[in-house]
Amino acid sequence: MHESSSVTELANRLRQELDRYSPGGKLPSSRTLVERFRVSPVTVSRALGQLAAEGLVITRPGAGAFRAHPRAAAAPAGDTSWQEVALSAEGAADLVPRTVDASGVTVSLAAPPPGVLELSGGYLHPSLQPERAMAAALARAGRRPGAWGRPPMEGLPELREWFARSIGGTVGAAEVLVSAGGQVALATALRALAPPGAPVLVESPTYPGMLAIARAAGLRPVPVPVDPDGVRPDLLADAFRATGARVFVCQPLFQNPTGAVLAPARRVEVLRIAREAGAFVVEDDFVRRLVHADAGPLPRPLAAEDIENADGVVVHVGSLTKATSPSFRVCALAARGPALERLRAIQVVDTFFVPRPLQEAALELVGSPAWPRHLRTVSAELKTRRDAMTTALRLHLPELALSHVPSGGYHLWLRLPDGTDDTALTGAALRAGVAITPGRPYFSAEPPAAHIRLSFAAVAGTGEIAEGVRRLRAACDEVL
Incomplete structure (x- = not known):
């Protein structure tokens, strides 16, 4: 066990x-x-x-x-009602008041109750994580000379160089900052590139954590629809013209939650449209290392497109976390020009630097023979799990529409029958012993239809996937 x-x-x-x-x-x-x-x-x-x-x-x-002895009754709480006034007043003069709401993120972070199967998780099951390799890397890192000293604020040069090579194109180590995970990097990027009250263009649907970051910064997310080939360039151009936005956040590879990959022709169009609008494209390349075994060659990161990125249109975010462990929070934040300097300044103010032992451990891990072996193992296992889930869904839940089967990532995006309440289904599923993710938090505006997201990476194996779908069938019989 x-x-x-x-x-x-x-x-x-x-x-x-x-x-x-x-x-x-x-x-x-x-x-x-x-x-x-x-x-x-x-x-x-x-x-x-x-x-x-x-x-x-x-x-x-x-x-x-x-x-332990039974806890004594809690002392009467003090009167904290004044805080409601103070916290609401802070944004009273803001064009777009800040909204700090983590509910869309906690779904994938909170552990389900005992006995509940986790089809809602956003990370690899412990059996898929390279725990031995990470432990060995951390042990070796701790013995490196100076490993417990203060690192350069931008990150260790060797790690920045490794990330730059991973991105490709003309990106160099000098254009990479080491950040404490993708969530921190996205927050830094939005604060650096957009002033409070500004609109920011987002894919629809999109990652709830990014929407939470934008709203917490006082930004106004504006949705741009996504189809199986990624964001629609015609609607992206319309959104730039209508809003005057200067930032577009996207996930071109295995988009969360749809699993879409931005089509080659659209990649060129997205960068052209952003350049003509005088805007940045924030590329969240979050699961490049979770490609499935049957996937063909992957497109390069947008940041690697030399001619397009020569003027610094793309700000790239690429993390090691999804392919390792939720606690292995090491990430690259890459940009060019004045944007890079502003990103660096905000990161220093917020976090000083990523702890050096963790950076040293990252270098040890990605440089070890265990790293490519781990990626090959995860690639094969994710394909097996994806196929098991799609087969079970088509057999037992044909009324849930699966329009796209991704070749990377860790989840499926399913449309529910018209009139279904995704929140009610989520509650019924929990009562049936399976945790799923409702689709509503993935939309910054009114959703066109009800959806759910199912993860196949956070459970122990294909047996739990089959049992999870069986329990979801019982929940659907209750709600649909």
Whole structure:
């Protein structure tokens, strides 16, 4: 059994047995738990730590673990109603008041309740993560001379060079900043390129986390529809003319949530339209390393198009996180000209720098023989899982329309029958024991139809995919 799943299972077992002990009563020793449940001492320690964080047990070094006493009733809360006035007043004079809403993001970050299958996750299941390779890389990195010192604010030169080669074209290391994950890089880009109150063009549908970033910065997301070939250039040109926007955020490769790849002819048009509008294209290249085994040659990043990027139209964001672990937050932010200097200044103000040990570990990981092996393994497994999910959906849920089967990424985008409430279906699915993602948060304006997004990367394997679809069938029978 995988370590993280062992911890969860042991914590659940111990939680169920707590009633056997009176408050303050001592639990069996760690050695006893190791022998009884046939797990490692680390698993026992982490499971007890999880229960301690929940306030169910108290651990005392050298003495053991004890059942916690029932919590006393909480003291009456102070009057915080004044905060509503203060927080709402801060944007009273803004053209577009800031809206800080993380609800669309937490769906893919929050762990589902015990026993619920996770078809909503945005990251690889632990069994697909290169945990051993990352641990080895971090151990080697920690022994490097100067590994715990202060890194250059822009990032380690060797890591910037590796990211530049990954992007390709004429992008050089001097045009790359190392950032703390894609979410931070996108936030930095939007703050650098658009003043508060400005419109920003976004794909429709698009990643809810990006919409949250824009609204938190006081920007106004303006949707531009996407079809199976990516954003529609004619509507993009219309949106630039109508709004005067100077930024367009897009995911040209395996777009979230549709899985679309921007067609070759459209790539040229998008860059031409942006240049004529005097605007930036922020390229979120978030899953390039999660290509499926049956995919053909991938298009280069937009930032690699030499002639188009010569004048700095494209600001590129490319992360290692999706292909490794949610905690491996290392990302490239690439640009040219004054935009690069502004990005650098905002990043320094916000975060100073990415911790050097993590940058050193990234260098160790991508330079090791384990890295290409990991990518090949994930590529094959994602194809297998995608095929298992599409087969199960077509067999058991034919009423859910799947218009596009992607050759990369980790999810499918399904249209629900007309009149279906995606929120109601999400709730019914949770009651049936499967977590799914409603489509509404992916639209910055009124959605044209109800959708859901299903992930095939966050579960343990094809068996859980089949069972998840079976449970979703029960939820659909309740709602549809």
